[in-house]
Amino acid sequence: MNISVIGCGYLGAVHAACMAEIGHTVVGVDVDEEKVGLLSAGQAPFHEPDFEELLAKNVDAGRLRFTTDFAEVADSQVHFIGVGTPEAADGSADMTYMTSAVQSLLPHLGKAEGHSIVVGKSTVPVGTADSIEDAVVEAGGILIWNPEFLRESFAVQDTLRPDRLVYGVSKDEERAQVSQDILDEVYANIIGAGVVRLVMDFPTAELVKVSANSFLATKISFINAMAEICDATGADVTKLAEAIGMDDRIGKKFLRAGIGYGGGCLPKDTRAFQARTEQLGLHSLDFLTAINEINDRRRNHSAELAIEALGGDVAGKKIAVLGAAFKPNSDDMRNSPALDIAKTLADAGATVVVTDPAAGPVLQRKRPEITVAANAHDAINNSEVTLLLTEWDVFKNLDPTTLAPANKIIIDGRNALDPQVWKDAGWDYYGMGRS
Template sequence: MKISVIGCGYLGAVHAASMAELGHDVIGIDVDETKIAALAEGRAPFFEPGLPEILISGVNSGRLRFSTDIADAAGAVVHFVAVGTPQKKGSYAADLTYVDAAIDALIPHLSAGDLVAGKSTVPVGTAARLAEKLAASGTDAILAWNPEFLREGFAVQDTITPDRLVYGLPPEPEAAVRAESLLSECYATAIAADTPLVTTDYATAELVKVSANAFLATKISFINAMAEIAEVTGADVTQLADAIGYDARIGRRFLGAGAGFGGGCLPKDIRAFTARAEELGRGESVAFLKEVDAINLRRRQRVVDLAVDALDGEVNGKRVAVLGLAFKPFSDDIRDSPALDVAVRLKGLGADVIATDPEAIENSRRLHPQLDYVTDTAEALTGADLVVIVTEWNEYRQMEPAYASALVGAKIVIDGRNCLDAAAWRADGWTYKGLGRP
């Protein structure tokens, strides 16, 4: 199929390259000339495992092209809209400026029967409004909403072999049939593999994405709330999570207590969901999400408090090695990163922060040049009065205590992700402090 992808940020670039990998003829459109130039040369503008390989493959095969000219989308049959929906300044609400701009720019280049498929995460009711805009344009193009469920670090896998597909289809039967047919042609490989498919209306498709993120955020904040109780009772939240995780109704995933969630999705999505519910007069239905957000933000300060306590309140001038800057491993994304936030807070208290990360240093440096960055873990550890682990990269999880002992100035570690073997580190003479662990 001939496909256009409007917006080539994280979501759009991965989607465009993945569609080309599946055999489609894809044109990616974005207004950022620097980004488009990189993509056109087969260079990924951000770190995502597996993306460089399929990007190069698509560009070299001729199936994947990139442009800054929206007119180049003409001739495609399916147009995926994958632009950002950031949080509005001074508000919890989502900023739909880019979504509306993408639709407005696309309309003059649509043909009768074309499908515009929204992938951006939007407040419920957005698709219906955009469908009215399309109908009023006289193009006879149709709209569907096709939410994404990508996990950063696994985005290529999640696009090519998704765990489910959701189509929010128009209410008109004929249009719905065409939209479903075109989307299923795009995802023919996944359909052939019996990937679960949910066909529904616009509103449900929009709610699927935000409710999924709200649930995951709630699960993370729940275990972090239990960590707060564990800390004042002497309980071990990791063992608690193991015990309740054996219940199939609960499950162990996303029950890792620590510094909390971040990134470009969960924080902004739960806030936008709250704002939209209040607009609909149902704010009380998701009022708990404000506490979910508050618990999450508290855990960052808890890591800082543990660091201060470990240094007996004498933070100024102390050398602190911060291991991890990205909001999660296998990513260079620092949006709303708890790890980077912790590093900045410690710096603000006067600590000599030496920060490192396998992928996120340059992004962090652009945002917070006041920190000292090193690319080598050993260099970060050398002479450290305190070690703080805040992103659970494998190289930090698997680090031998004896290796770190030979480098640091003092054997004190704050495990901001509860990812270390506490017994092993203590056996090597370390003062170990985790979150919600005795």
């Protein structure tokens, strides 16, 4: 099928490459000329495992191209919208890019042979699909909502073999059936592999992503709240998490205490979801305020540990920060706990040296005022305290006996290290809720 993808950021670029990989002819549209130039050359503008290979392969094969010209989508039967919905000043979702994408797409609908369907993939406030459906229909299209559930560093896998497909369809039965049939054709290979498909109305589909992210944020902040209690009582949060995770009503995932969540989804989506419910006159999600407060406290806690370990004064002292991205196998530094902690320490007068396998070069280019080391050994050399803040394997697998700090103090912000290994090497080990 001929497919267009509107918005070629993280979501859209990965989706475009994956749709080409399963055999469709895809054109990606974005207003950023530099990004379009990189993608057209088969070069990834961000770090994501397996993505650049997939991108280059399908650009070279002629199944995938990128443009800034919306007119090039006219031959497409299916139009995916994957633009960003960043956080506005009041915490709500900024719909500027979504509104612009829809308005730019409307004049080109209905020109391809057969039905034209518009597929919303962006994370939007509930009620968005209902608010734009009439305009899409009047322009000759049919709207369906198909939210994304990408995990950064697993985005290709999550697109080609997701754990479920969600379709939000129109109240109009005929339009609902047509859009469902066409999207089934787009995803035929994926559905054929046994992926579950769930069909529901627009608002329910819009709620799935933000509900899932809010639940995950709640689970993460819960175990971090338990870490605070463990620190105060001498308990071990890792043993606690292991025990409660064996309850199949709870499960083990997202029960690792640490410095909290970051990135472009959980912080933004929880605040936007709460803002939307308040617009609806509801207080159902007031508890998310406390969830985000717990998350913020964990960042402060790690910085306070470092300051305390150095006698209350870090002025002029070298501190090594292992990690800049919000999670490993990514160069995404949006709302990164690691960078927040590094800034807090730098503001307290410390000489902070950051290293990160993927985000380091990006940080060096975009934030030249930050000292970036090529590797962990260079960052730790002559440092007074070391903080592990992003759990890259290269950091988790460090041999502490080969490192040369001025002081052997390690703060494990992700509870990713074996405390005994570091203690045996003469280091003072500080974990999160692991007294």
